[in-house]
Amino acid sequence: MNVRNLSERQKAILDFFGDFLDEHGYPPTVRDIQHGCDISSTSVVSYNIEALKKEGLIRKDDGISRGLGLVNRRTPRREPDTVAVPLVGSIAAGEPFPLPNDEPWSGVAGIDTVDLPQSVIPSGEGVYALKVKGESMIDALIADGDLVIMQQTDSVHNGQTAAVRILPDEETTLKKFYAEGAMVRLQPENSQMDPIRLPAHNVKVLSRVVAVWRLRV
Amino acid sequence: MNVRNLSERQKAILDFFGDFLDEHGYPPTVRDIQHGCDISSTSVVSYNIEALKKEGLIRKDDGISRGLGLVNRRTPRREPDTVAVPLVGSIAAGEPFPLPNDEPWSGVAGIDTVDLPQSVIPSGEGVYALKVKGESMIDALIADGDLVIMQQTDSVHNGQTAAVRILPDEETTLKKFYAEGAMVRLQPENSQMDPIRLPAHNVKVLSRVVAVWRLRV
């Protein structure tokens, strides 16, 4: 697997292989490589292909034409490694904020999206972003302009910050969630504001905060 | 170019083509398509390939084996849409932290990396991440465990948070930067700590904070 072990000819073959693949969209034949690398015999190419295969640098399907492949090359249609998360709106202190409906987002025009690495958004399903307005969440170390990334869920643990819908008046808000017996305490992220206590059946958990993203600090 | 014009067989061929390409890394032969799509003759495949070629959906190099290609498929070697940023270490209050050397990172084993969407890291060059330990940056709304994303630079504006090297003792630290004439004031992000004033020529700006990333809030 050490590149230094390769002969000049083998390096040339690897280079040519990559270029050929980019240019044509399919792998070269033994004879393509032969002419591309100024080799006088197909057997020489065959010999060096075998060596590269042993090094683990080339994959080969015996017997089928152009059955070669570079092992380090990415799959053409690999999964995107970033997820476009809809930026559904902004949230200010206590104010209700728009919620995504149940339709798939599918890049609908008119909706901003935020690219997030897939590694932090396991499924990508039910994830959306909100932009924070003002100092309403200052106690959670969330500043004006930050993006909070929300994951839809039915339940959260005590102390987690969640978007909840308060049923009587259908208000939606972002608060710290504490279950206290049959009651629920909703703690604002700003000490200037008082907590709210409600019967548990009047509070519906919609989503929880999974990440905060701040740019241009 | 209208997909609705395609026969069921032609759609099947396109689907199979894409799957085959993903699986093998090279295009299918006429006979691969024949068996993959339950077609009884190679000539039928040839016929439909010709039709798809006229529709502009398939590219074909006559006479060479597996000389087919999907025209809408991205180039195999496209740019990744996420950037792997090295996580070079952690930063605590006032303590020096390790700095990346000048070598390219190139996925060296033993160094953690963080995937960031390329849209927020324009170049990807000179970007690295630090993990915050403790409450040392609490006043900047940066909590324990947060990742701060740094961009290497020579100069910053007043008020920006920057990594600076203090020359006399080669200490490296993260502070808010204020130029005040020939002097520089370095303001800790924790009000428990006092600002430092130094001659400008003793302070070397290394990088500035461009983003903060908090997970599992």
Place this chain on the structure above:
DNA sequence: TAAGTTCCCGAACATTAGTGCTGACAAGCG
């Protein structure tokens, strides 16, 4: 009905392209 079009089938044909064999040359080694 007859002609034209589209699509399909089976088979034969021709080229492309992988593989194996023999031999050659140079370098290292006991």
Place this chain on the structure above:
DNA sequence: CGCTTGTCAGCACTAATGTTCGGGAACTTA
């Protein structure tokens, strides 16, 4: 010097693979 190993050349063989051709079924149109 003889032996082995690694690398290269030339050539032939054969499997893999693209192409073509005659024909037929279903459908449309004059």
